[in-house]
Amino acid sequence: MRRWNGWGDESVAFALNEEALGFLAQRIGTGTPVADAEFEQASAQLKVSRLPEHRLIDTSPEVRLRNALGQSLPDWLRLRYGVIDTAPDGVAYPESAQDVRELLEYAALHGVALIPQGGGTSVAGHLTAPSGTRSVAVNMTRMRQLLYLDTESQLATFGAGVFGPDLEAQLRARGYTLGHFPQSFEYSTLGGWVATRSSGQQSLRYGRIEQMFRGGSVETPAGTLHLPTFPASAAGPDLREMVLGSEGRLGILTEATVRVTAAPAYEAFHAVFFPSWSAAETAVRQVVQAGLSLSMLRLSNPLETTTMLALAGHKRMISLLERYLSLRGCKQGKCMLMIGVSGRKSLARAALREALGMTLPHGGVHVGRMMGEKWKQNRFRNVYLRNAAWQHGYAIDTVETAVDWPRVEIMMRAVESAATVALAQYGEKVHAYTHLSHLYAQGASVYTTFVYRLAGDYETDLARWKSLKKAASMAIVENGGTISHQHGVGSDHAPYLAAEKGRLGMSVLRALAEHVDTQQIMNPGKLLP
Amino acid sequence: MRRWNGWGDESVAFALNEEALGFLAQRIGTGTPVADAEFEQASAQLKVSRLPEHRLIDTSPEVRLRNALGQSLPDWLRLRYGVIDTAPDGVAYPESAQDVRELLEYAALHGVALIPQGGGTSVAGHLTAPSGTRSVAVNMTRMRQLLYLDTESQLATFGAGVFGPDLEAQLRARGYTLGHFPQSFEYSTLGGWVATRSSGQQSLRYGRIEQMFRGGSVETPAGTLHLPTFPASAAGPDLREMVLGSEGRLGILTEATVRVTAAPAYEAFHAVFFPSWSAAETAVRQVVQAGLSLSMLRLSNPLETTTMLALAGHKRMISLLERYLSLRGCKQGKCMLMIGVSGRKSLARAALREALGMTLPHGGVHVGRMMGEKWKQNRFRNVYLRNAAWQHGYAIDTVETAVDWPRVEIMMRAVESAATVALAQYGEKVHAYTHLSHLYAQGASVYTTFVYRLAGDYETDLARWKSLKKAASMAIVENGGTISHQHGVGSDHAPYLAAEKGRLGMSVLRALAEHVDTQQIMNPGKLLP
Structure with missing residues (x-):
């Protein structure tokens, strides 16, 4: 059964062993478990x-x-x-x-x-x-059927409330995939992805939900907005783009038609280590700008790499790996890159070879498939870490943004720095680490995770979170990032939206919402504060 | 100097020889030249x-x-x-x-x-x-400077009034290209491309202008709308998508930042013939859905193929070609496909080989590069044909749409049929032929050209055009196509826009325009009738 007060299914646990807890204790102190209501x-x-x-x-x-x-x-x-x-x-x-x-x-x-x-x-x-x-x-989760599959145009129409695994199962039975795998995949829905402009782990191959969403039907207070499917159109502004990211402010998406592709014959994830952040960032930028047919690039910074290896729970194996990497030049400050490829085996392997070759001049050390496959196994299980950490008295939260390449490293350092000292007023430390979750020719998403100790009472923990969230959000805004690359705006990011949309942009979005929803009954307070 | 009453430069002419004129005379009768004002x-x-x-x-x-x-x-x-x-x-x-x-x-x-x-x-x-x-x-054409080139993010910021060749020259000098080549390239501008959602001949590689346009600045009656560049964002609806296709109704784009790429080391165009439309359509659908790294696919239907060969003006060479094709199974009803590749030579040639291999089971006959290179040479000169035809008493016009694959052939036949009889009331024939100008995994643009005789007086010729345009536009709308895939809406397509946007969609677009332009001074009457 689904947990009422945490992530996922009650039967799934993600244990933190002694070494992992020791690592956290050393970074931010020992946590004190809190009793759940x-x-x-x-x-x-x-x-x-x-x-x-x-x-x-x-x-x-x-x-x-x-x-x-x-x-x-x-x-x-x-x-x-x-x-x-x-x-x-x-x-x-x-x-x-x-x-x-x-x-x-x-x-x-x-x-x-x-x-x-x-x-x-x-x-x-x-x-x-x-x-x-x-x-x-x-x-919306009762509206979950595959209503129509057009194999000629590779379009599938679903009830918008379909969950990720259910959607993939219905498509796979017919030989197709959508390929949208956000970390929330197991419990998020197609309609939610569209309404919040979601992005999946393999967006490099399959695109963001913006590219997948080809049409559909939205029930609004002013009537039904029907979005027909066209391969492309020059007939005025694209109404789909007003629905994407509308977060329930315009109405309720009931049906969505998405682009699907033949399920890939072959899929593999490989790990590569780099001696330093600057070497790694340069390498991944060159790889993504080469336009190779990869399905994923995910680069952890040194502290995230250290944290992931420490929390992995296989001390002996990890220390063997670290010795090997050290001999190959990846010591303190090393960064881990995950590379995914999908598709026809020959093409996928050729693209991988090409990408691996491009990492070599930057000191890239390919360690093979094992860690990549491990990552794949755990791709939807890592979220459970939050439950486990909580049981030991730690909170985990994340912020994410996206910026053009010249500002990627600046942004990463700014968010981590701001977060690290955000709880100093409470005498608490924050363990902050970052990865680039999605890579583009133009730039990258910068995804930072925070771990810090729970105080043990609601008011203090809420106050701590507010301090941390504000510090990280201000760092994003001040360094020219979007307030969200993949999580959306909701209530928590709404105060920061005007920084990127501008006064006029905000008033345009408000006018849009007010036009279709004169009584303002649709999800008030979200997106547009 | 630029022609004041036709296409392009006064010094450029595109002659129609006796055979070409004979072909037209046979199809729709001999034209009577009209004196220009x-x-x-x-x-x-x-x-x-x-x-x-x-x-x-x-x-x-x-x-x-x-x-x-x-x-x-x-x-x-x-x-x-x-x-x-x-x-x-x-x-x-x-x-x-x-x-x-x-x-x-x-x-x-x-x-x-x-x-x-x-x-x-x-x-x-x-x-x-x-x-x-x-x-x-x-x-806007005095605002034409390359203002900033960010080579790390591959972004270039231009004054929006820059012409195509000027833009490419400024980029090529620095080793980059935008890769946007609509047929109007020589005289159209970046701002115009954005405002009308233009698509270039090599969009398969470089994307439509929607994908290239990353940010910019729009002056509206309600103030400046500044669109910052992000690699991607989940922060609410995308304001760029409201500017794209806004056709001057919201304001004036003054600066645009576009995605650029390294100028390709290699580029080639090849021609392939197919024995029939259905073989050709199936082949190109499979090729485009395979996601190969091609830069162009452009498929002419049998009548367009015949027309292009007849108007090419190299009778002996063409008849040799036709004899060869006939031996290989491409006779009456054959269709010509142009395939373009660009990029690193090895990758481009591999993609071409793969594509050519996929055409074989459908009777594809590869005739090499010569016709492709000829097409490339004339890619911006074919527009001059309209001047030449006019001199001989013929009008040429086009309509274009895009539909998902199951409706591509239906649409092609419907538009051609409607056009062919549209001037029967005047006792005139219309020579209508079609190509798929842009191919997508989801479907294709359907681009139909009409040739018919001028009456010789303004009123009658305007009436003839109205009959023809209405018949073709109704065929598009009735068969579920968008009223434009690449030309935009303007005044001529405005009456048909509601068919795809719907009542609510139209009112949303109107509300948007009225919100930023309360006095309705921006390009009134266009886009939104």
């Missing part, structure tokens, strides 16, 4: 629903609690400490576009806000119920 | 400018006439027959964003409409001065 205790806090009845809406406290929050750190604090100060008044499970239209009419009639959601995996506060108004969470 | 006679018709003076605005009839119209067939009719029923009251030549802002203030103060323009190559009526209001054409 009970589900019953938490759900008992919910105020009585104030909603008029509706056949599609469930107002039981249990269902409301399970659909109240996402996976942002403030959401976790609420759940773990049992401080449920916000929850929708009900949860609707539409099964058709007609159901969604009915909910929109209900919302308009009663002045109730709607909060569309897929799998509730947002890490940016997309799902928080607005204060001061009644609200209904619209859980 | 003189420039002086035409400019003398312009009403006196009603504009208040401004240091940036030239109100002389000569300059106004040269900036009054584009290259649509109705524009040609006006110029050739000297019926100048529409012209701006003046032409401004801004040299900076500050100049553009000054023009916006002037326009707002005096209630004057602004018509932004680049090289005036629109074939969809983007430049027509609105009736019932004073207007100024804002000619």
Whole structure:
């Protein structure tokens, strides 16, 4: 069963062994475990629903609690400490576009806000119920069917609430794949990916969701927006691009048509180490700009590399690896690169060879497939680390941005520096490390993870998070980064959006939302503060 | 010097020989040449400018006439027959964003409409001065500098009024290329490409302008919209996508940052013939879906193939070619495919080999590079054919759309059929032929050319064009195509836009324009009717 107060399935655990805990203790001190609130205790806090009845809406406290929050750190604090100060008044499970239209009419009639959601995996506060108004969470996960597969055009139309694994299973049965694998894959949905401009781990091959999303249907308070599929069009601004990233402010995506491709015959992930960050960054920039047919490039900085090796839990093997790398010039300050290739075996291997060859002048040491395959096995399990760390009294959070190449290293250092000292006022240290999660000819995403100790009470931990989030977000904005490369805006990033959109850009986005949603019932408070 | 009443430079001519004229005569009858109006006679018709003076605005009839119209067939009719029923009251030549802002203030103060323009190559009526209001054409071509080249991120920032050849020359001097080569390349501008969502002949390698346009600056009546460059972003809807295709309705693009790449070391164009349309279409679909590193695929249908061979003007060579093709199975009904490759020689040749191999099971006959290189030589000269045909009493016009694969052949036949009989009421035939100009995994653009005889007077020729344009446009809309894949909407396609955008989509686009341009002074009447 899915965890109500953490990531993923209750039956899956990701253990931290003594060495891993020793590593963390040395960096930021020993954590003190905190007792979790009970589900019953938490759900008992919910105020009585104030909603008029509706056949599609469930107002039981249990269902409301399970659909109240996402996976942002403030959401976790609420759940773990049992401080449920916000929850929708009900949860609707539409099964058709007609159901969604009915909910929109209900919302308009009663002045109730709607909060569309897929799998509730947002890490940016997309799902928080607005204060001061009644609200209904619209859980889209019953709309999950593959409705149409056009093999000639390689287009698949799904109900927008389909989960990642379900979508891939329906496509794989027919020989196709979408190829969209964000870390949230197991619990996130197609509609959520579109609404938040999601990007998957293999976007180098398959593209971001923007490139995959070819058309669909959006139910808005002003009517249905039908987005037909064209291979390309010069007929005015692209309405799809207004839906992408709209985060529920314009309406609810009910159907989405996506570009699919034949499932790859071959797939492999390899690891390469570099002696230093500057060597590694130069190498990956050259590789990505060469336009080779790779499916993934993911580069960890020295501290992330050290952290991953320390947390891997195979001390003997890792120390053998480190000795080998040291002999080959990768010592203190080494960086790990994961390279993925997919497709026809001959072409994939040729691309890999080419890429590996390009790393050599920069001191790249290819260590083969083993670590890459390990990474692949754990690609959706690493998120569980957050549960494990919490059990030992540590919080884990992340921020991410994207910048053009000349600012990649500057950004990485700025975010890490800002984070490292952000909790000094509490006498606490922050362990901050970074990887480039997605690489482009133009630049890269810069994805920083923070580990720090829990205080043990809700108020202090929320205050600590706020200090840290603000410091990291300001570093992003001040260094010219976008406030999100892949997580979206939600509530947590909304205060920083104007820095990149500008005064006029913000007013354009607001005008757009107000035009289709005159009563402002669609996910109020998110995206546009 | 540039022609005032036709395409291109006065010194360039594209002759039609006896065989070519014989071919046309046989298809649609012998043309009767029409005498052109003189420039002086035409400019003398312009009403006196009603504009208040401004240091940036030239109100002389000569300059106004040269900036009054584009290259649509109705524009040609006006110029050739000297019926100048529409012209701006003046032409401004801004040299900076500050100049553009000054023009916006002037326009707002005096209630004057602004018509932004680049090289005036629109074939969809983007430049027509609105009736019932004073207007100024804002000619952007003095803003043409390469302002910044970031070689690390492969981004170049230009003044938006830079012409294609000037842009490429500035980049090539530094070892880079944009790679955007629409047929209008010689006289179209970067800003025009962005404003109309242009696509170049080698988009398979370099992408459409949507993919190249990474940021920039737009002066709108509501202020400056600054679009920063990010490699990717999940921070809400993409404002660039509202500027792309906005056709001057939101404001004037003054600077654009575009993605560039190293100039290719190697480039080649090859021709392949197929025995039939269905064989050819299946082959190119498989080739494009294989994702090979090609730079161009361009497939002519049987009638276009016949027409191109007939108009080529090398009767003996062509008949040798046709004999050879016939022996190899390509007879009546054969189709010509152009394949382009660019990049590193070894990779380009490998991709070409792979593509050629894929055509074999479909009866593809590779005839080598000669025809391809000929095509390349003439890639920007074929437009001059329109001048030549006119001299012999023929009009040439085109329509284009894009559809997913299952509808490509249906669309091609529907547009050709509709066009062929569209002038029956005038007792005239239309010679209509088609190529797929841009190929995508999802589908293709369908680009149809019409040749028909001129009546010899403005009113009748305008009526004939209207009948033809309407018939072809209705065929596009009724068969689910976009009203433009690469030419934009302007005035001529505006009546058909709602068919794809829908009622709500149209109202969203209107709300957007009205929000930034409350007085509706920006290019009124275009895009949104």
